[in-house]
Amino acid sequence: MRLGLVANHLHHSHPKAALFRWLHRCETGxxxxxxxxxxxxxxHDAIARAGCLTNYPALRRYPSGHEGGLVKLVAGIVGAVASxxxxxxAIYLVNPVDGSSLFPEALALKRQCIVHQKPFLSTVASACDWVEIERIRAGMKPDDGADPLHAMPSQTIAMIAHDAMKAPMMAFADKHFDLLSRFAFRVATGTTGKSLNELARKHGWPEEASWVTCYESGPMGGDAQIANLIFERRCQRLLFFENPHVPHQHEADIxxxxxxxxxxxxxxxxxxxxASAIRWAEAAERRARLRPLRVDYVAGKD
Structure with missing residues (x-):
């Protein structure tokens, strides 16, 4: 497998920056x-200076971003390149206060990942989780260090789906209902949340209890409500099935x-x-069978 990799300068400017935190956690994987x-x-140059991934032949250097490196990554996602x-x-570690994350190349990279149903990994946690999921799918033993990412009984998962993506979200939740039910809390925006609660009734969830806590719809502030949960570290996983083909009136909230x-x-x-959600769910279920977690496990602590 091959991933594009780019980290904003903030994320490789010092030894404890995000890029190096990911590499140190996941180099073995x-x-x-x-x-x-x-x-x-x-x-690439920052990785070499830091002495990470030494003698690793699968590390390949592209031009810098302003010289077309990001464009080459986009082309690689689309597939209009040599095999x-x-x-x-793609892994793209973004500085949330740097406008370069809104450059056309950066937006195109994310959009084409979504269009072509490929993972777009914008956080250290996402990149670490992806490595563990692919390890499990390859038949490897679970990595103890990835346990906090899979501590579902102490975590909240948010589920958001734009209109054209609501059917895939419902199909995903229907197939993986038991896995999603292991989370301590589930939250969703507007119509998606109502539909998920209706689905839960069909799976025998008690009538008097909501399977999902419903927030406002996206245009009415639901995305902002979930953003607040994330900022407060009260939501650890986000499933965001975005429709990249249409503009959204609440783009600022997104x-x-x-x-x-x-x-x-x-x-x-x-x-x-x-597609990424399905790969995660299948591997997470397999991992849970191989390495069951205590119900009282607290993320990041044991």
């Missing part, structure tokens, strides 16, 4: 998976939600398309 990392120039340059997803995710990079996993 990266090598086990023989994961190809097609890396934009400045990010050895096709990418299975950007606020994305900024909340980026600002809590070590604490929030964000999954941006149904």
């Amino acid at each position: 990266i090598r086990e998976l023989n994961l190809g990392l097609h890396t934009v120039g400045g990010t 050895n340059e096709v990418l299975d997803g 950007q606020l939600l994305e900024r909340a995710v980026a600002a809590t990079t070590d604490d929030t996993v964000c999954i941006t398309c149904p």
Whole structure:
């Protein structure tokens, strides 16, 4: 497998920056998976200076962003490149207060990942989670260090789906209802939440209890409400099935939600398309069978 990799300067400017936190946590898994990392120039150079992934042949350098490196990543996601340059997803560690995250290349990278149903990993937690999921899918034993990411009995999951994506969200929740029910709390926006509660009744969830806590619809402030939960570290995983083909009247609220995710990079996993959600759910179920967690497990503590 191959991922594009780019980190904003903030995230590789010092030894404890986000890029290096991810590499230190996941270098063993990266090598086990023989994961190809097609890396934009400045990010690649920072990795080399830090002495990470030494003698790792699957680390490849692209031009810097302003010289077309990000455009090459977008082309790799789309697939309009040589077979050895096709990418299975992208890691883009964004500085939430840097306008470069809104450059056309950055927006196109995210959009094409969603269009082509490939993971767009914008946080350290998301990138760590992805490595663990792919390890499990490859038949490897669970990594103890990934346990906090899978401490569902102490976590909240948020589920958001734009209109055209509500049917895929319902299908996903129907198939993986038991997995989603392991979370301590579930929250959702507007119509999505109401539909999820109706689905829960069909699965035998008690009539007197809501399976999902419903917030406002996105245009009426639901995205902002969930962003607030994320900023307060009260929501650890976000399923956000976004429709990239239509403009949204509440785009500012969506950007606020994305900024909340980026600002809590070590604490929030964000999954941006149904295909990625399915891969996560199948591997999470397998991992839970291999390594059951105590019900009283608290994320980050044991």
